[in-house]
Each structure stands twice: as structure tokens, then as C-alpha cells.
Amino acid sequence: MPDCAFVLLYVDRPDLSAAFYAGLLGREPLEASPTFALFKLESGMRLGLWSRHTVEPAAQAAFGGVELGFPVADYAAVDAMHADWRDRGWPIAQAPVELDFGRTFVALDPDGHRLRVFSPAPE
Numbered sequence: 001m002p003d004c005a006f007v008l009l010y011v012d013r014p015d016l017s018a019a020f021y022a023g024l025l026g027r028e029p030l031e032a033s034p035t036f037a038l039f040k041l042e043s044g045m046r047l048g049l050w051s052r053h054t055v056e057p058a059a060q061a062a063f064g065g066v067e068l069g070f071p072v073a074d075y076a077a078v079d080a081m082h083a084d085w086r087d088r089g090w091p092i093a094q095a096p097v098e099l100d101f102g103r104t105f106v107a108l109d110p111d112g113h114r115l116r117v118f119s120p121a122p123e
Contacts, residue, residue: 005045009066010052010059011111017049020110023088067106067114074119075103081117 011017018029018037025047031038035051047068052059072078075098082096082105093114094106104118 006048007045007068008048008050009109009111009113010055011049012052013110014049014051016110020090021047021049024109024115067116070115070117072117072119078103078105078117078119081105085117 009017014033014035014037018032021037021039022028025039025041027039029037029039035054037049039047041047072081079096082092085107086092091108092105093108094104096103096105098121100121102119102121104116107115107117109115
């Protein structure tokens with residue numbers, strides 16, 4: 001089976017989304033144009049931001065239907081990242097909470113894609 005190493009998000013404004021993800025990821029895109037931006041994450045996975053107005057074939061995606069997961073070391077790191085993102089003014093869809101899998105919160109990018117930060121429950 002082929003490996004999945006690339007995620008594409010359809011966005012309204014690639015320039016705005018690229019600036020948001022540059023701040024989130026702490027790095028500039030490898031590639032940027034008026035209709036597309038590409039980031040390489042530390043894991044090697046690539047994150048593409050493609051203009052929903054120019055993607056071919058046209059996509060019928062609903063915004064907010066995608067969630068990117070960001071695991072962190074422990075519950076304190078979840079809370080610290082939440083405070084940082086909240087202080088940056090990024091929309092928070094779910095404040096830090098403990099669920100059956102661990103501690104988590106959810107923020108939103110400029111297009112409403114969900115960004116879940118989590119730490120698994122201790123064993």
C-alpha cells in the first residue's frame with residue numbers, strides 16, 4: 001500500500017492561510033504562489049494549501065470537515081499551547097478538556113479547518 005505523505009487543504013486565500021500556517025509551524029512555505037502554498041513538516045509530511053477557487057477538478061468540500069492532529073508531550077503542553085494560540089487571537093472551538101483518549105483542545109484556521117492539539121491519557 002502506498003504511504004500517505006501529503007495533505008491538501010482547500011482554502012479561500014492561500015496567502016492568508018500560508019501566513020497563518022507559517023506562524024503555527026514556525027517555518028516559511030517551501031513554495032508559495034497566488035493559488036498554492038506548500039509546507040514540509042518535521043515528520044516529513046507535506047501540507048498543501050490550494051485555492052478552492054482554482055483547484056481542478058473543482059472540489060465540493062465543506063469547510064471544517066478536516067481535522068489536523070498535533071500530539072504534544074503531556075497535559076501541561078496542551079494547556080500551554082492553548083494559552084499561546086488563544087493569545088494570538090486564533091479561534092478556539094473547544095477549550096482544553098479531558099476526553100476518554102486524553103487532554104485536548106481544538107482551534108480553527110482561517111478557513112475553519114480544525115486543529116486538534118492532544119496528549120494521550122496516561123496509562
